[in-house]
Amino acid sequence: DAGITQSPRHKVTETGTPVTLRCHQTENHRYMYWYRQDPGHGLRLIHYSYGVKDTDKGEVSDGYSVSRSKTEDFLLTLESATSSQTSVYFCAISTGLETQYFGPGTRLLVL
Amino acid sequence: AQKVTQAQTEISVVEKEDVTLDCVYETRDTTYYLFWYKQPPSGELVFLIRRNSFDEQNEISGRYSWNFQKSTSSFNFTITASQVVDSAVYFCALKNSGGSNYKLTFGKGTLLTVNP
Numbered sequence: 001d002a003g004i005t006q007s008p009r010h011k012v013t014e015t016g017t018p019v020t021l022r023c024h025q026t027e028n029h030r031y032m033y034w035y036r037q038d039p040g041h042g043l044r045l046i047h048y049s050y051g052v053k054d055t056d057k058g059e060v061s062d063g064y065s066v067s068r069s070k071t072e073d074f075l076l077t078l079e080s081a082t083s084s085q086t087s088v089y090f091c092a093i094s095t096g097l098e099t100q101y102f103g104p105g106t107r108l109l110v111l
Numbered sequence: 112a113q114k115v116t117q118a119q120t121e122i123s124v125v126e127k128e129d130v131t132l133d134c135v136y137e138t139r140d141t142t143y144y145l146f147w148y149k150q151p152p153s154g155e156l157v158f159l160i161r162r163n164s165f166d167e168q169n170e171i172s173g174r175y176s177w178n179f180q181k182s183t184s185s186f187n188f189t190i191t192a193s194q195v196v197d198s199a200v201y202f203c204a205l206k207n208s209g210g211s212n213y214k215l216t217f218g219k220g221t222l223l224t225v226n227p
Contacts, residue, residue, distance in 0.1 A: 031213065042202065042217040043156075050213070058214070090156060092215075098144060098206070100215055102156035 003027045004103035006091050012109045019078040021106050023091030025071075032074040033092040033100060034058075034066060036085075043090065049074055081110045113138040115205050117218035124193055125226050132188040132221045134203030140164075145179065145186045146204040150220070156202075162186060164208075193225045 003026035013019050023032060034046040035058075045058030047066040055066050063085060065077045078085055091103040114137040124130045136145065147159040160170060162179050170177045174191045190197050200220045207214070 033213070033215075040219065042219040043215075044217075045214060048213050056213075088154070099146065099158060099161050101158055102148075104155050 004091060004093055004101065006089075006103040006106050008106060009104065010107045012111065013081050014111050015082055016080050019081050019108065019110075021076045021089055021091075021108070023074040023076070023103060025074075025093050027093075028071055029093040029095055030071075031094040031100075032068065033094075034064075034074065034076045035090045035092065035102075036060065036087040037090060037105075038087050046076065046089075078108075081108075083110050086110045113140075113143075113205050113207060113214075113216045115203050115216050115218035117201075117203055117221050119221045120219075121222045121224070123224045123226065126195060127192050128225075129189060129191050130193050130223065130225075132190075132201050132203075132223065134186045134188065134218060136184050136186065136203070136205045138205060138207060140207040142208040144206045144208065146206070146215070147177065147186075147188050148202045148204065149199045150202065151199040159188075190223075193223075195225050195227055198223060198225045 005024045007022045031050055033048040035043045037043045044060045046060055046064050047058055049055045049068045052068055067075045086109050089106045092100040094100045116135045143164045145162045149157045149159055167179050176189045178187045200222050202220045203218045205216045
């Protein structure tokens with residue numbers, strides 16, 4: 001158990017509304033990641049963080065922003081949700097630059 | 112560029128059969144890591160194994176074994192005497208150790224169904 005929680009676990013929202021997903025870890029890991037999982041695409045990296053206030057884009061970052069003001073929390077924000085952002089979102093952590101451990105996921109439906 | 116191919120989209124077996132899940136990867140780096148993850152129907156992603164590119168020794172863990180061959184860029188996963196609880200989507204993933212070393216590239220997964 002890597003001590004990762006995600007909230008909310010399920011969310012339904014409407015197109016155009018802002019949405020924030022939270023990833024919380026209890027073990028002070030430096031690296032945190034946000035992925036989305038979609039049928040036919042596997043998992044794709046949205047954003048990642050290599051320290052407090054240090055973040056960078058992944059391969060599918062358009063329409064998403066992130067913030068990390070504390071080591072334990074990594075927030076993913078959809079500024080104006082669209083139906084194409086309906087997905088399952090996974091947070092992950094890694095102790096160094098090797099194995100990534102995943103949270104339980106958040107199912108987001110944008111109507 | 113790096114890429115992971117899991118050519119088997121779905122596999123269906125009967126309990127107690129052996130099954131091999133294929134994974135072929137592409138990378139220009141000489142040092143990298145390969146992973147397998149399991150995603151059961153409950154949805155979580157469970158880490159199974161990590162293998163370094165400089166360690167081609169095969170690994171066995173209970174009913175699970177992994178065959179890493181650099182010559183064919185493959186990292187195949189075998190489940191011996193499969194059980195219904197093995198039913199899941201299995202993902203192979205690749206991570207380079209240098210440059211953009213944060214990036215974990217996943218294959219699209221293989222859905223394994225083990226029937227009683």
